[in-house]
Amino acid sequence: xxxxxPGKARPTILVAAIGNPDRGDDGVGPLVAQTLSGRLxxxxxxxxxxxxxxxxxxxxxxxxxxxxxxxxxxxGMPGRVYRIDLAEEALPPELSFTSSHAFGLAxxxxxARVLELAPKQIIVYAIEGACFDTGxxxxxxxxxxxxxxxxxxxEEVCHILNAVGAHA
Amino acid sequence: xxxxxxxxxxxxRVEGExxxxxxxSDGRVTSAQLKIFEPPRFFEAFLRGRGYAxxxxxxxxxxxxxxxAYQMGAVHAIENVFGAKVDGQLRALRRLIYCGxxxxxxxxxxxxxxxxxxxxxxxxxxxxxxxxxMVKNGLAIKKAGNEIMQLLGGREIHPVSVKAGGFHRVPTRxxxxxxxxxxxxxxxxxxxxxxxxALFPFPDFEQxxxxxxxxxxxxxxxxxxxxxxxxxxxxxxxxxxxxxEERHVAHSTALxxxxxxxxxxxxxxxxxxxxxxxxxPASVQALARDTGLGPVCKNPFxxxxxxxxxxxxxxxxxxxxxxxxxxxxxxxxxxxxxxxxGFGCTxxxxxxxxxxxxxxADGTIKTARIVPPTSQNQPSIEADLKDVATSILDxxxxxxxxxxxxxxxxxxxxxxxxxxxxxxxxxRS
Numbered sequence: 011x012x013x014x015x016p017g018k019a020r021p022t023i024l025v026a027a028i029g030n031p032d033r034g035d036d037g038v039g040p041l042v043a044q045t046l047s048g049r050l051x052x053x054x055x056x057x058x059x060x061x062x063x064x065x066x067x068x069x070x071x072x073x074x075x076x077x078x079x080x081x082x083x084x085x086g087m088p089g090r091v092y093r094i095d096l097a098e099e100a101l102p103p104e105l106s107f108t109s110s111h112a113f114g115l116a117x118x119x120x121x122a123r124v125l126e127l128a129p130k131q132i133i134v135y136a137i138e139g140a141c142f143d144t145g146x147x148x149x150x151x152x153x154x155x156x157x158x159x160x161x162x163x164x165e166e167v168c169h170i171l172n173a174v175g176a177h178a
Numbered sequence: 179x180x181x182x183x184x185x186x187x188x189x190x191r192v193e194g195e196x197x198x199x200x201x202x203s204d205g206r207v208t209s210a211q212l213k214i215f216e217p218p219r220f221f222e223a224f225l226r227g228r229g230y231a232x233x234x235x236x237x238x239x240x241x242x243x244x245x246x247a248y249q250m251g252a253v254h255a256i257e258n259v260f261g262a263k264v265d266g267q268l269r270a271l272r273r274l275i276y277c278g279x280x281x282x283x284x285x286x287x288x289x290x291x292x293x294x295x296x297x298x299x300x301x302x303x304x305x306x307x308x309x310x311x312m313v314k315n316g317l318a319i320k321k322a323g324n325e326i327m328q329l330l331g332g333r334e335i336h337p338v339s340v341k342a343g344g345f346h347r348v349p350t351r352x353x354x355x356x357x358x359x360x361x362x363x364x365x366x367x368x369x370x371x372x373x374x375x376a377l378f379p380f381p382d383f384e385q386x387x388x389x390x391x392x393x394x395x396x397x398x399x400x401x402x403x404x405x406x407x408x409x410x411x412x413x414x415x416x417x418x419x420x421x422x423e424e425r426h427v428a429h430s431t432a433l434x435x436x437x438x439x440x441x442x443x444x445x446x447x448x449x450x451x452x453x454x455x456x457x458x459p460a461s462v463q464a465l466a467r468d469t470g471l472g473p474v475c476k477n478p479f480x481x482x483x484x485x486x487x488x489x490x491x492x493x494x495x496x497x498x499x500x501x502x503x504x505x506x507x508x509x510x511x512x513x514x515x516x517x518x519x520g521f522g523c524t525x526x527x528x529x530x531x532x533x534x535x536x537x538x539a540d541g542t543i544k545t546a547r548i549v550p551p552t553s554q555n556q557p558s559i560e561a562d563l564k565d566v567a568t569s570i571l572d573x574x575x576x577x578x579x580x581x582x583x584x585x586x587x588x589x590x591x592x593x594x595x596x597x598x599x600x601x602x603x604x605x606r607s
Contacts, residue, residue, distance in 0.1 A: 064290070065334065068321050117303060124306045125314055 034146030035139025045160035088140035089151025247526030258520030278326025289316025322364035344510030365493035376469035389449035442557035445529025515541030
């Protein structure tokens with residue numbers, strides 16, 4: 011059976027890009043979304059969120075797999091890409107996601123898991139930023155990482171869809 | 179006895195960034211300062227030179243939690259200059275979108291930000307492990323508010339459909355009917371929420387506040403009314419500057435507002451409720467009484483119950499508006515720009531949000547002033563902190579620190595708005 015089999019519901023994938031484009035490297039999530047626009051296959055939806063991340067729990071209702079991309083706080087290596095499959099490992103506490111709001115991505119995922127509302131598969135791409143000042147330009151290393159992560163997410167979406175098709 | 183200092187560097191579960199500095203000397207709280215260090219955002223300056231039609235979209239960016247408050251204050255002030263009146267179904271739709279904002283904002287605060295304080299949890303996630311059903315209900319309530327915002331405003335955060343004169347688009351009857359079914363379910367959840375929070379343990383603490391709120395002859399206030407207080411103030415919103423004044427204080431980037439003649443005052447749910455209890459529907463008044471509230475509540479810790487009651491009211495009001503809805507033929511009234519000064523004042527979830535705009539003949543903004551609720555409440559927050567800390571001064575610092583943080587969250591402060599963030603330090607000597 012393939013994912014095109016009408017007897018089997020096609021899996022849904024949500025790609026959530028998170029960040030504020032007006033706060034320097036915090037805008038890397040929306041930048042990845044811009045690069046991914048029009049490149050995702052049917053079955054995958056792309057959203058950009060900058061505000062209350064608790065509303066993400068509403069966005070991923072009924073979604074089979076979630077891929078998030080967000081900026082991570084500076085640890086001295088701007089542009090470094092972290093890929094975390096939450097089925098295999100927890101979000102490392104030392105990897106603090108940057109959010110100027112009360113509920114960040116980690117909290118939204120944790121709350122959804124406690125309430126058993128989280129998608130089965132969650133993959134998080136975090137790109138380490140350097141400067142989060144208002145109106146600041148992207149750090150060059152972060153810009154390069156955004157293009158790389160967009161390619162990896164496009165591949166990952168296809169892989170998830172094909173894997174479901176192969177296993178179904 | 180020496181000097182002691184208790185510090186909270188960043189207050190959690192508030193919108194924005196700030197700190198609290200408590201100074202204790204010889205067994206007495208000598209100073210309680212809410213330090214707001216979020217940088218000024220200069221929205222009033224951004225507005226100068228922009229066209230009147232741009233204002234609703236610019237001010238919506240002041241806050242992700244209460245954008246409607248800013249949009250409504252602005253559009254009413256602009257219409258005030260132009261001598262335009264938006265009434266009928268367009269006026270009703272403005273109340274409806276405000277219901278969405280109250281539900282969304284109060285829902286988030288009551289369940290995720292404030293309830294953990296009373297139940298001994300560090301945050302909403304930890305609380306969800308023991309109270310998952312109620313947290314799910316809270317999320318469903320918030321989602322219902324978001325759906326009102328989405329339908330009327332075009333999106334949940336920073337809505338784009340509000341404009342001077344009305345809306346860019348008005349909903350169809352069928353769209354509102356579909357929404358109403360979701361709202362009825364969420365209203366029932368909200369009644370359960372009000373009964374749940376009413377059972378929390380509340381500190382025995384009351385303050386003699388001067389409550390300030392809008393008062394409309396016929397309705398619990400959102401967008402219109404006179405400014406009234408529990409000590410006899412009763413003025414047109416245009417006379418705000420005669421009675422109130424904003425002051426710079428060294429420890430805060432947000433201005434402090436005071437009544438010129440009497441000092442600190444309180445805006446928000448407690449004030450609105452006390453000054454407008456008689457205008458709540460009988461069913462909501464009865465629910466309030468069931469939860470142990472009288473017509474006036476002076477205990478700021480019980481503001482969580484008042485917020486929950488206001489959520490139920492907002493659902494009832496939304497359903498009433500939808501039941502009487504007839505789609506207007508035009509989504510907005512025609513405006514004819516002219517020079518002048520106009521005022522708007524609406525009831526944001528946290529209290530009155532006052533606007534004054536001076537426009538050129540072509541509708542260009544000459545000057546703008548916006549007084550958000552959190553800056554108006556700052557002197558009362560500091561007075562509460564001093565009295566709360568004084569009442570438990572013999573307790574360990576961590577107990578004082580927690581109670582002070584809780585006191586600040588009583589106000590659901592939107593610090594980002596007031597600067598256009600919290601850290602608590604206690605100094606004992």
